[in-house]
Amino acid sequence: MHFNHYGGTGAELAVRMVNAPVVSDDLLRAHELRVGGLSQAQCRTLTEWAGRLRPVFTEPELDTVVKLVNELLADSASKPYISQHDGRPPHLHYASEHDDAVARVLAFTAAGLANLVCEAPQRLGHCGRSGCDVVYVGTSRNGRRRFCSTRCANRTRVSEHRGRRRAEG
Numbered sequence: 001m002h003f004n005h006y007g008g009t010g011a012e013l014a015v016r017m018v019n020a021p022v023v024s025d026d027l028l029r030a031h032e033l034r035v036g037g038l039s040q041a042q043c044r045t046l047t048e049w050a051g052r053l054r055p056v057f058t059e060p061e062l063d064t065v066v067k068l069v070n071e072l073l074a075d076s077a078s079k080p081y082i083s084q085h086d087g088r089p090p091h092l093h094y095a096s097e098h099d100d101a102v103a104r105v106l107a108f109t110a111a112g113l114a115n116l117v118c119e120a121p122q123r124l125g126h127c128g129r130s131g132c133d134v135v136y137v138g139t140s141r142n143g144r145r146r147f148c149s150t151r152c153a154n155r156t157r158v159s160e161h162r163g164r165r166r167a168e169g
């Protein structure tokens with residue numbers, strides 16, 4: 001499946017990896033990249049990588065985000081090329097089918113976030129409810145989104161309301 005939204009499937013996979021407690025074989029299998037049968041050591045490497053992807057969503061300063069993503073690109077040795085496989089229109093692939101699974105996931109997620117930072121950096125976000133660690137790519141028309149879900153938005157509104165009433169005495 002080819003999604004057509006900001007940062008594409010690479011950014012989508014980055015979001016899923018950051019939001020998962022550990023990066024598992026199943027998480028990747030469910031994704032477009034045809035990777036599967038990862039060893040525990042490979043999953044550990046990818047879980048560590050997900051830890052490096054997180055600040056790209058949470059860091060408020062654009063300059064810092066750019067620096068972080070450039071480091072990810074440098075460390076993932078992304079080698080983009082245009083593919084037209086399966087009769088699809090030309091689109092970029094960031095690593096060869098022959099690269100090992102970890103190398104492909106690194107290249108794919110780094111490139112997805114790089115595209116997103118160039119196209120629409122304001123869409124990188126993380127939930128504003130304290131205690132919620134969920135990150136996302138905002139897809140609303142104005143690109144502004146404060147919470148991961150209606151549930152988190154409602155819970156925050158309720159506690160802000162209680163706080164105000166307490167302050168008013």
Ligand SMILES: [Zn+2]
Nearest residue numbers: 083085091093
């Ligand atoms: Zn493709």
Ligand SMILES: [Zn+2]
Nearest residue numbers: 127132148152
């Ligand atoms: Zn949340």
